[in-house]
Amino acid sequence: MSELLKTSLHEEHVKLGAKMVPFGGWDMPVQYTSVKDEVIAVRQKIGVFDVSHMGEFFLEGTDAEKFADYLVTNDILNAPHGKAIYSPLCRENGTVVDDLIVYKLRPGKVLICVNASNIEKDFNWMKAQHKGFDCTFVNKSNEYSLLALQGPESYAILKPMMKDLPEIEYYSVFETSFGSHTVIIARTGYTGEDGFEIFGSHAAIKEMWQKLMEKKVTPCGLAARDVLRLEVCYPLYGHELTDEVNPFDAGLGWTVKLTKTNFIGKASLETKKAKYKLVKLTLDKGIPRENYPVMDGQGNVVGSVTSGTMSVVTGKGIALARIEIDKAPKDEVFNIDIRQKAYPAQLTKKPFVTGGHK
Amino acid sequence: MSTNIPANLKYTKEHEWALVEGDTVTVGITDFAQSALGDIVFLEVPDVGSELKLGNTFGVVESIKSVSDLYAPVSGEVVAKNSDLEGSPEKINSDAYGSWLIKVKVKNTTELNNLLTAQQYQEFCNSSH
Numbered sequence: 422m423s424e425l426l427k428t429s430l431h432e433e434h435v436k437l438g439a440k441m442v443p444f445g446g447w448d449m450p451v452q453y454t455s456v457k458d459e460v461i462a463v464r465q466k467i468g469v470f471d472v473s474h475m476g477e478f479f480l481e482g483t484d485a486e487k488f489a490d491y492l493v494t495n496d497i498l499n500a501p502h503g504k505a506i507y508s509p510l511c512r513e514n515g516t517v518v519d520d521l522i523v524y525k526l527r528p529g530k531v532l533i534c535v536n537a538s539n540i541e542k543d544f545n546w547m548k549a550q551h552k553g554f555d556c557t558f559v560n561k562s563n564e565y566s567l568l569a570l571q572g573p574e575s576y577a578i579l580k581p582m583m584k585d586l587p588e589i590e591y592y593s594v595f596e597t598s599f600g601s602h603t604v605i606i607a608r609t610g611y612t613g614e615d616g617f618e619i620f621g622s623h624a625a626i627k628e629m630w631q632k633l634m635e636k637k638v639t640p641c642g643l644a645a646r647d648v649l650r651l652e653v654c655y656p657l658y659g660h661e662l663t664d665e666v667n668p669f670d671a672g673l674g675w676t677v678k679l680t681k682t683n684f685i686g687k688a689s690l691e692t693k694k695a696k697y698k699l700v701k702l703t704l705d706k707g708i709p710r711e712n713y714p715v716m717d718g719q720g721n722v723v724g725s726v727t728s729g730t731m732s733v734v735t736g737k738g739i740a741l742a743r744i745e746i747d748k749a750p751k752d753e754v755f756n757i758d759i760r761q762k763a764y765p766a767q768l769t770k771k772p773f774v775t776g777g778h779k
Numbered sequence: 780m781s782t783n784i785p786a787n788l789k790y791t792k793e794h795e796w797a798l799v800e801g802d803t804v805t806v807g808i809t810d811f812a813q814s815a816l817g818d819i820v821f822l823e824v825p826d827v828g829s830e831l832k833l834g835n836t837f838g839v840v841e842s843i844k845s846v847s848d849l850y851a852p853v854s855g856e857v858v859a860k861n862s863d864l865e866g867s868p869e870k871i872n873s874d875a876y877g878s879w880l881i882k883v884k885v886k887n888t889t890e891l892n893n894l895l896t897a898q899q900y901q902e903f904c905n906s907s908h
Contacts, residue, residue: 440817456843457818644817644844708821708841731820731843760823760839 428473429566429623430630437640444643445538447474452642459645460652460733463612464774467572468641469633476540477565477620478547480531482556489523489531491554492547492685494668496678497523497531505592505609508676510535510543511686515667515693519543520658524594524607529556532594532605532620534567536658550685566626570633571616571641571649573777579606579617582632591615591778599625611646613653613776651739652732652774654701660711660727661699661741669695670743697724697743700768702755704738707764709757715742716763718754726757732773739773740766782904783810785876789891790900793850796876797894802885804853808840810875811904816842822868824849824880829857831883833890838880840868853890855883 425448434441439450450471452459462468480488490497495508502525510518519539524532535543544560551558570579580586584598586606594607602625610616619629634640647657656662661671667690668677677690702709709729714722724744732739740757756763784790789797794812798805813819821841831837831851838849859882864870871878885891895903 451844452817455818648843708846710846731841733843 426474428471429627430471430473433627433630433634434471434640439640439642442643445474445536447537449474450640450642452644453640456642456644456648457733459639459641460648462639463572463614463641463645463649464734464777465573466639467570467574467578468639468645469630470569470571470641470646471566471630472569472618473566473626474537475567476535476537476543476560476562477567478533478535478544479559479561480533480556481559482529484554485529485531485556486525488551488554488556488558489533490681491683492550493521493523494677494684494686494690495523496681497525498681500525502527503589503593503595505594505607507592509662509668509673510546511668511690512546513686513689515686515689516664517658517662517666517668517671518546518664520656520662520673522607522609524605526594526596526605534620539658564622565620566623568619568626568629568633569610569612569616570619570638571610571612571614573615575614575616578633578636578638582629599629602628610778611655612649613655613772613774613778614649615778647728648730648733651728651730651741652734652772653776654741654772656699656741657728661743666697666743667693667695669693670697670699672699695746698746698749699727700724700742700744700755701770701773702740702742702757702766703735703769703773704740704757704764704766706738707757707759708738709740709742709759709766713740714758715744715766716756716758717748717750718752718756720756720763721748722758723748723750723755734774738764782814782901783876784897784901784904786897788876788897789852789894790897791850791852791894792903793852795850795852797852798879799891799894802888803858804855804883804885804891805879806852806881806883807879808849808871808875809900812847813872813875816840816845816847818843819868819871822864822871822880824860825857827857827860831855831857833893840871849880851883852894853883853885855886858882858884
């Protein structure tokens with residue numbers, strides 16, 4: 422196995438006594454003190470995550486927005502500048518290469534943030550589509566570090582640290598100064614809470630991390646991040662989204678804008694019907710885990726868990742599960758097979774936890 | 780990682796502790812194990828009367844993040860289980876050696892010779908990290 426990559430904050434994590442684990446080729450903090458405490462910090466106050474392992478691609482030039490719009494399924498062209506747009510990135514056959522966020526920084530400048538484990542795959546895929554568009558397309562993942570500051574106190578903590586930080590809307594982005602550094606600040610995140618993601622040079626982010634530690638912001642690891650995103654039912658690539666499914670299969674039909682003139686995968690997605698649906702299941706007893714079989718009331722396997730854990734907020738087992746639509750039970754009775762025992766699971770329509778983002 | 784390894788207990792390479800009193804063995808998981816697991820949220824151990832076989836899985840301990848099997852340190856019959864832990868398995872995190880899981884009546888006392896001493900367990904923990 423090749424050497425694990427380290428973020429610019431690696432030393433800081435080790436100093437704080439974080440438990441480090443390999444994740445997508447990186448040596449990342451999975452937890453500092455306790456997953457529970459870290460989740461609660463974000464839901465009730467504030468927490469900070471080092472997510473510098475994620476990838477940053479920059480599109481610059483006349484066709485920057487046009488190129489981004491052609492690459493992804495969601496509508497980039499009609500969104501105003503200063504907006505962030507979540508979208509799947511699909512192949513011609515409609516399957517998902519990755520899910521990502523497109524940041525429309527200003528006319529002729531777009532930032533695309535992608536999953537760490539998919540940086541190379543995404544870049545190669547996008548690069549192959551680049552021909553004919555009048556813009557540069559550069560992978561700057563190695564030049565950027567990224568912090569996710571999440572929780573209801575995020576704005577109050579961040580505001581005095583910045584030269585200028587207006588109350589931008591959720592899913593907006595803003596370029597500003599932090600000390601002598603230029604940083605990109607977006608009101609986005611992966612927890613369902615209000616919060617900001619800050620892209621900057623390694624030096625800028627290290628300085629910001631240290632300031633946040635001085636302000637006693639709780640450092641949070643990947644384990645808390647996974648619980649937080651699952652509590653609010655956000656998909657994770659490699660789990661709810663894979664190379665084998667299309668956006669409809671993962672409940673992301675709302676991100677596929679078939680009214681757009683053209684985008685990769687449009688022809689195929691126009692004729693596609695979902696083969697699967699993603700359901701939310703809650704268990705009073707037992708903790709569902711990835712790949713556990715999901716059964717109907719008669720014991721027939723109808724799908725499997727894509728992500729599962731115990732919710733810190735509700736104290737119950739929670740799961741997202743991929744169900745074959747043809748086999749979905751009409752009576753909505755589900756059981757999850759945990760170590761060869763059927764545990765009753767309740768279908769829920771709303772996310773397990775309601776985040777506080779604006 | 781600094782760990783707490785009481786000298787009066789015996790241990791396994793699966794990070795379980797065993798308190799041997801005559802032919803009865805009280806079983807739990809070590810401080811090292813609870814720390815590696817993180818927040819423990821679920822515990823499944825066999826009922827009184829169940830038969831355990833040395834080395835076989837006899838239960839499960841789950842943290843928020845992961846599922847870990849429990850392996851029988853000895854063969855024998857379960858004579859007690861710690862019902863205090865059922866509703867609050869997180870007690871294992873705060874006191875691994877005070878939170879016993881089950882008591883086993885040992886079938887073959889020669890199996891006790893396979894258990895590690897505190898010093899052997901300490902060396903095992905050091906060598907595997």
